[in-house]
Amino acid sequence: MEEVTAKPDPAAIASPRRSPSQQRSRERVERMLAAASALIAEQGSDAMRMGEVAERAGVSIGSLYQFFPDKRAIVWALAERYTAESQACISAALKDVGDAEGFKSAFSELVDIYYQLFLAEPVIRDVWSGTQADKALRALELADSRANAEFLVAVLKRLRPDADPVELETTAFLVWQMGEAAVRLAISVDREEGDGLVEAYKRMALRELVGA
Amino acid sequence: MEEVTAKPDPAAIASPRRSPSQQRSRERVERMLAAASALIAEQGSDAMRMGEVAERAGVSIGSLYQFFPDKRAIVWALAERYTAESQACISAALKDVGDAEGFKSAFSELVDIYYQLFLAEPVIRDVWSGTQADKALRALELADSRANAEFLVAVLKRLRPDADPVELETTAFLVWQMGEAAVRLAISVDREEGDGLVEAYKRMALRELVGA
DNA sequence: TTGCAAATGTGAGGATTACTCATATTTTGC
DNA sequence: GCAAAATATGAGTAATCCTCACATTTGCAA
Secondary structure: OOOOOOOOOHHHHHOOOOOOOOHHHHHHHHHHHHHHHHHHHHHOOOOOOHHHHHHHHOOOHHHHHHHOOOHHHHHHHHHHHHHHHHHHHHHHHHHOOOOHHHHHHHHHHHHHHHHHHHHHOHHHHHHHHOOOOOHHHHHHHHHHHHHHHHHHHHHHHHHOOOOOHHHHHHHHHHHHHHHHHHHHHHOOOOHHHHHHHHHHHHHHHHHHHHOO | OOOOOOOOOHHHHHOOOOOOOOHHHHHHHHHHHHHHHHHHHHHOOOOOOHHHHHHHHOOOHHHHHHHOOOHHHHHHHHHHHHHHHHHHHHHHHHHOOOOHHHHHHHHHHHHHHHHHHHHHOHHHHHHHHHHHOOHHHHHHHHHHHHHHHHHHHHHHHHHOOOOOHHHHHHHHHHHHHHHHHHHHHHOOOOHHHHHHHHHHHHHHHHHHHHOO
16 A cells, blocks of 8 residues: 655654554554553563553554554654654753863763663663664664764864864764663673773773873 | 472573483484574574474474473573683683783784674574573673673783773773674674774774773 | 545454473483 | 383464454545
């Protein structure tokens, strides 16, 4: 039926089978996502059952599949929301940075926020845990990382106008991904060691980005 | 029946339901793992069907479950083998390092080998892709990383006797995990960018480990 | 208002697949 | 040679994702 002609938005292709156009269905989709989120928080996305999601959202299983082609699409939709939120947050935090010291504290704060978020939010941990196995999720994560790296690059170009822009891109992208890896590592060990690892990452990243 | 009294080896708990004690069954388990490996190479572990593994190994589905409690245990068993192999390789590469220059080239070579391995071996990529979602795999990966970090620490203690041992541990562990993250990132992008990312990681890691 | 097409809603049932278990066969220790 | 342990078997069970044929609601033009 519907070819890819209608929407060039990749989200529309990967996530909803059919975009909700009426208000009623938009509200129902919200309820579905809320139900999924709650179930993931309780048991993890692996144990989340489609029937349970439908029941908790107060819709039929058929309605669920009207808007999500499969189970992973639900997780993907949640992940996409988190990327949108976090990009706004990161962009805002880096926008007004004027000097190296300001960058250091802004970056440090961002890392802390990210760390705390992963510590406190089981849904976020869970949603991003499929990132190595799920193609669509991996693509979303990479796009998110590139976008965030761009925010870093934009600031660094101001702070270090003489730096090679290409190298800056590479470094920022790598450093950002390593931050994600560092936080995932940190939450996998006990709290004390995790804190130390995050601090070590900050030092390493800042040395790389704005020099020793 | 069998309590955990027999084997304190965690592998025996997590992987085989019953350790093969006769030669015949040991050979069959080998065939099962070989079949699983081949199927993972062809279609990925997610699409791998237990019935297919059994058929290809020339055993019944019941025999499969005699030695592996579930599907993930097969992947885990493959992963465990890779950790054993790689630890031997890493230990050997670092054992004879005498000075900072030697360390740099040995480390650089190790990273290259790891990168090439992930580029060339779909089974390895696949096996480690469940690392965020699967508890047992995650534990195995962390143990592996700690072991490898220890090899680094052992060398670094010789090269930098004045360095704080505790800080060295943290740094080595973090740097190692970041290497894994860097390689996973590198194989997710096109080859040229991937090469650049790996080189950037090497510079960053070596600066951190043995100074600029 | 009315009527119709598109959008949305429904849930029983199809299809797949991981895993079990009662039973049969082989090996080992003696 | 024999009993007990180890191993082998595969039809059957249970669970769950997802489909589809049909019912209902909404938007909107006549």
